[in-house]
Amino acid sequence: MMLKYFTKRYEVIMQGTYPASRKKIMLATLAKDIEKAYAIPLQRDPAWEQNNEEIFSLYSQVATRKDM
Template identity: 35%
Template structure:
């Protein structure tokens, strides 16, 4: 099992990905989101209580989602 990453690690990966060309950028962003979903147990569909309890994780996840073009 891979070591858990911090939010700073995800931010660093995000900053590298945003300079990639399309569609590679979208593919990498989706992969990053899926990894976060597993590590932080991000619920689907959205859960307001979870978002309130995990504002920093939610903010990073939303930032990634908003950056995607898919």
């Protein structure tokens, strides 16, 4: 499943010893890839979030980290 692939990518990025600027780029790319793969709505949609809890959880983690 794609979710496992995206989760692994996130773990590799977070555990890697990349410069902070590179990590941000990698996380932004990962966020875009997740958005495309799962058609994440641009505006908050509580129903979508509830129906896709695992996907939304990972996406939220990635989005939060890329903005740090």
